[in-house]
Amino acid sequence: MAGVAPVRRVSRPRADAVRNRERIVTAAREMFVESGAQVPLDEIARRAGVGNATLYRNFPERDDLVREVVLSLTARITERAVEATEQESDPFEAVRRFTHAAADERVGALCPMLDGDFDKNHPDLLAERSRLEEAVQELVERAQTAGRMRADVGAGDLMIAVSQLTRPLPGTACPSMDRFVHRHLQVLLDGLEAPARSELPGSAATLEGLRRESGCTS
Amino acid sequence: MAGVAPVRRVSRPRADAVRNRERIVTAAREMFVESGAQVPLDEIARRAGVGNATLYRNFPERDDLVREVVLSLTARITERAVEATEQESDPFEAVRRFTHAAADERVGALCPMLDGDFDKNHPDLLAERSRLEEAVQELVERAQTAGRMRADVGAGDLMIAVSQLTRPLPGTACPSMDRFVHRHLQVLLDGLEAPARSELPGSAATLEGLRRESGCTS
Amino acid sequence: MAGVAPVRRVSRPRADAVRNRERIVTAAREMFVESGAQVPLDEIARRAGVGNATLYRNFPERDDLVREVVLSLTARITERAVEATEQESDPFEAVRRFTHAAADERVGALCPMLDGDFDKNHPDLLAERSRLEEAVQELVERAQTAGRMRADVGAGDLMIAVSQLTRPLPGTACPSMDRFVHRHLQVLLDGLEAPARSELPGSAATLEGLRRESGCTS
Amino acid sequence: MAGVAPVRRVSRPRADAVRNRERIVTAAREMFVESGAQVPLDEIARRAGVGNATLYRNFPERDDLVREVVLSLTARITERAVEATEQESDPFEAVRRFTHAAADERVGALCPMLDGDFDKNHPDLLAERSRLEEAVQELVERAQTAGRMRADVGAGDLMIAVSQLTRPLPGTACPSMDRFVHRHLQVLLDGLEAPARSELPGSAATLEGLRRESGCTS
DNA sequence: CATGAATGAGGGTTCATTCAT
DNA sequence: CATGAATGAACCCTCATTCAT
Numbered sequence: 001m002a003g004v005a006p007v008r009r010v011s012r013p014r015a016d017a018v019r020n021r022e023r024i025v026t027a028a029r030e031m032f033v034e035s036g037a038q039v040p041l042d043e044i045a046r047r048a049g050v051g052n053a054t055l056y057r058n059f060p061e062r063d064d065l066v067r068e069v070v071l072s073l074t075a076r077i078t079e080r081a082v083e084a085t086e087q088e089s090d091p092f093e094a095v096r097r098f099t100h101a102a103a104d105e106r107v108g109a110l111c112p113m114l115d116g117d118f119d120k121n122h123p124d125l126l127a128e129r130s131r132l133e134e135a136v137q138e139l140v141e142r143a144q145t146a147g148r149m150r151a152d153v154g155a156g157d158l159m160i161a162v163s164q165l166t167r168p169l170p171g172t173a174c175p176s177m178d179r180f181v182h183r184h185l186q187v188l189l190d191g192l193e194a195p196a197r198s199e200l201p202g203s204a205a206t207l208e209g210l211r212r213e214s215g216c217t218s
Numbered sequence: 219m220a221g222v223a224p225v226r227r228v229s230r231p232r233a234d235a236v237r238n239r240e241r242i243v244t245a246a247r248e249m250f251v252e253s254g255a256q257v258p259l260d261e262i263a264r265r266a267g268v269g270n271a272t273l274y275r276n277f278p279e280r281d282d283l284v285r286e287v288v289l290s291l292t293a294r295i296t297e298r299a300v301e302a303t304e305q306e307s308d309p310f311e312a313v314r315r316f317t318h319a320a321a322d323e324r325v326g327a328l329c330p331m332l333d334g335d336f337d338k339n340h341p342d343l344l345a346e347r348s349r350l351e352e353a354v355q356e357l358v359e360r361a362q363t364a365g366r367m368r369a370d371v372g373a374g375d376l377m378i379a380v381s382q383l384t385r386p387l388p389g390t391a392c393p394s395m396d397r398f399v400h401r402h403l404q405v406l407l408d409g410l411e412a413p414a415r416s417e418l419p420g421s422a423a424t425l426e427g428l429r430r431e432s433g434c435t436s
Numbered sequence: 437m438a439g440v441a442p443v444r445r446v447s448r449p450r451a452d453a454v455r456n457r458e459r460i461v462t463a464a465r466e467m468f469v470e471s472g473a474q475v476p477l478d479e480i481a482r483r484a485g486v487g488n489a490t491l492y493r494n495f496p497e498r499d500d501l502v503r504e505v506v507l508s509l510t511a512r513i514t515e516r517a518v519e520a521t522e523q524e525s526d527p528f529e530a531v532r533r534f535t536h537a538a539a540d541e542r543v544g545a546l547c548p549m550l551d552g553d554f555d556k557n558h559p560d561l562l563a564e565r566s567r568l569e570e571a572v573q574e575l576v577e578r579a580q581t582a583g584r585m586r587a588d589v590g591a592g593d594l595m596i597a598v599s600q601l602t603r604p605l606p607g608t609a610c611p612s613m614d615r616f617v618h619r620h621l622q623v624l625l626d627g628l629e630a631p632a633r634s635e636l637p638g639s640a641a642t643l644e645g646l647r648r649e650s651g652c653t654s
Numbered sequence: 655m656a657g658v659a660p661v662r663r664v665s666r667p668r669a670d671a672v673r674n675r676e677r678i679v680t681a682a683r684e685m686f687v688e689s690g691a692q693v694p695l696d697e698i699a700r701r702a703g704v705g706n707a708t709l710y711r712n713f714p715e716r717d718d719l720v721r722e723v724v725l726s727l728t729a730r731i732t733e734r735a736v737e738a739t740e741q742e743s744d745p746f747e748a749v750r751r752f753t754h755a756a757a758d759e760r761v762g763a764l765c766p767m768l769d770g771d772f773d774k775n776h777p778d779l780l781a782e783r784s785r786l787e788e789a790v791q792e793l794v795e796r797a798q799t800a801g802r803m804r805a806d807v808g809a810g811d812l813m814i815a816v817s818q819l820t821r822p823l824p825g826t827a828c829p830s831m832d833r834f835v836h837r838h839l840q841v842l843l844d845g846l847e848a849p850a851r852s853e854l855p856g857s858a859a860t861l862e863g864l865r866r867e868s869g870c871t872s
Numbered sequence: 873c874a875t876g877a878a879t880g881a882g883g884g885t886t887c888a889t890t891c892a893t
Numbered sequence: 894c895a896t897g898a899a900t901g902a903a904c905c906c907t908c909a910t911t912c913a914t
Contacts, residue, residue, distance in 0.1 A: 041884070184378065188379075593841070668914065
């Protein structure tokens with residue numbers, strides 16, 4: 001009867017368990033973005049509507065949960081970079097578009113998550129970051145090659161500056177802030193557009209180089 | 219006056235008490251900047267070389283200590299603004315100078331301190347912030363009046379952008395970061411220099427307006 | 437019988453269910469002996485190769501599992517007592533043989549299991565203990581009747597002393613300990629051999645009496 | 655004014671703090687003896703009448719508290735050994751006396767405390783154990799030299815056997831047990847009295863040797 | 873006024889037990 | 894009947910804040 005073996009998946013992943021996991025990650029992303037990286041895990045569990053131990057079953061250490069959120073955010077941002085490259089004909093317009101899109105995806109929320117003893121060299125992270133790296137590098141190089149973007153900055157500079165400028169402000173204190181973020185990005189982008197108006201100290205930051213030093217790329 | 223018991227002024231600010239207070243504030247500033255805004259107060263006391271209760275005598279609640287540090291940092295930054303205005307002949311060069319100086323004063327470290335239930339409308343804060351406001355406003359207006367800085371940004375935009383770009387990265391993980399901060403500021407400044415290269419969404423942020431909304435100015 | 441639906445006996449004790457139960461008990465005994473009485477039930481289930489809920493189906497409360505292990509250990513020790521009585525001609529040699537055999541069966545591991553709210557008066561336990569009681573009583577009485585064992589001790593004294601002397605030492609810290617246990621038993625046995633060298637305080641402990649008081653016989 | 659410097663002890667140990675520490679240790683000893691080594695620290699604090707954090711201030715890790723109790727118990731037992739040596743003319747009677755006294759001091763409670771990751775090689779422990787070692791060794795050697803105790807056992811055998819025979823039974827289930835303990839010790843002692851009635855397997859356990867292997871001496 | 877000690881309210885985590893597939 | 898997932902109570906520990914010397 002070979003070939004007719006019933007397709008018994010080893011253990012079907014139980015619909016509700018999957019939903020729970022997703023609800024936890026969603027709640028975590030929301031709360032990390034809103035309230036910073038120190039939100040009590042119990043509150044995330046409550047917001048997700050599950051018991052705290054369920055959270056621990058899915059993410060035995062706090063880092064595991066943080067990493068999951070970082071991964072999903074990173075993936076979404078990579079998508080925006082690819083989109084921008086593909087859909088925008090002017091290469092510096094692509095950089096602008098990506099930058100504003102990254103802000104909307106809350107790229108700035110990543111930084112505070114990388115706190116403490118978070119393992120920045122976890123294989124999954126490295127892999128996902130490679131994809132982001134490649135996508136942004138592509139974006140930046142095109143603009144520079146076309147002479148539309150100053151040549152003395154790297155993809156790393158762009159990512160860090162954008163992340164910082166879009167970092168959530170403490171507490172939920174400044175919802176109004178969002179309105180200003182895009183202004184600041186626009187100013188920064190104006191500073192990035194060729195021709196350069198001033199000289200920069202140090203040398204261009206590459207994502208690769210940043211990763212080597214600290215892993216704080218994104 | 220020999221022979222007359224020295225008049226005991228009602229509240230003579232005993233020399234050592236004053237020194238203690240200063241040592242506490244200094245220790246707090248250092249540790250907030252180095253290790254983030256969550257350092258245990260006991261550690262600050264230890265670093266200052268005083269008992270924890272002494273710290274509490276001077277600053278009954280944690281917020282009181284944080285506020286003191288914020289005030290002193292703010293004051294130092296105001297000084298830099300004044301200095302830049304006075305000592306730099308070109309008004310946009312003054313803006314550049316102030317911006318880099320503010321970074322060196324760790325203006326970015328202010329943000330993480332404003333966490334939680336910190337009262338951002340405390341009279342002392344408002345007063346100190348007024349002084350900063352005035353100084354930066356002056357700086358910006360001069361540059362704009364001289365046609366050296368784009369007119370569609372406000373002092374609030376400058377302060378927020380600079381604060382964000384210089385925020386410490388999580389942990390002490392990225393000491394290398396410091397090396398890049400001034401690059402990013404320089405790019406931002408290039409974007410601020412007249413003539414404007416793009417239009418900005420929203421309207422210019424004034425420090426006054428920001429204060430009204432959220433108090434997150436600095 | 438082809439074509440005829442097999443008669444479903446009302447409670448056929450499905451072969452695999454029986455095997456599961458046995459595997460659980462075995463795993464539990466091993467882990468209790470190896471790692472103490474506090475091993476998480478999930479680990480026992482894992483070692484047994486079944487899901488934790490299967491364990492709970494068979495043993496609704498932790499105590500039910502512990503009791504099963506206690507019962508099986510008790511039964512094995514009873515067997516040793518019977519063996520010793522039957523196979524050893526000299527009645528005190530029988531006592532010696534049983535004592536060392538009980539040690540090898542890990543009689544000492546029983547004590548730590550009786551912790552907490554374990555119900556020491558469960559009918560099954562009482563029944564099994566009766567059998568042990570009878571067997572050891574027989575062993576002891578024979579030796580005493582033959583004048584080979586001092587008369588002022590009871591079967592209860594023997595059981596308790598042997599259990600205590602063979603209790604596992606904390607952690608797995610002292611594997612070397614095993615080497616000494618038989619020495620101590622031998623000394624104890626020398627003290628039990630007639631004629632008595634000293635007077636004993638109190639009166640002989642019978643298993644029956646101990647059961648009445650506390651159930652800690654075994 | 656040299657020589658008249660006021661004797662300002664660096665920090666007088668505050669009477670109530672000392673009392674608290676003692677109350678904690680006492681409560682711990684009682685609860686360890688009564689309920690085993692796993693009693694929640696919070697309960698010990700409650701029994702001692704202090705907040706849990708006070709306990710943690712005095713004993714930052716659980717081990718630190720356990721060690722303190724072990725040290726004090728060990729010291730008391732050493733005292734009994736010295737007493738017995740000094741005050742009993744017949745050297746084997748001294749062994750008997752010490753053995754029963756050690757039981758009354760709850761020497762058996764030590765074993766369960768040495769659980770888990772307890773550091774058995776802490777300097778303080780080693781020191782205290784050396785004193786015990788010396789005292790018991792002395793006691794045993796005198797009896798053996800006088801021909802009153804069998805020569806094929808060591809001080810280590812005595813200590814382990816006595817510890818085991820007096821270990822508290824699980825829970826507080828068997829208060830009645832205490833009544834029997836001295837009977838069993840008496841039997842053991844009869845087995846230790848010269849002349850030897852049987853041969854012992856293995857070789858005599860010395861406290862020194864035991865320490866080397868596992869630290870479970872007492 | 874300065875100090876070390878004390879406090880109790882959480883946060884992180886584990887585990888016996890129950891539930892849904 | 895078997896399973897993995899879910900649950901909540903309880904433990905350990907930290908830290909802002911208060912108290913006693």
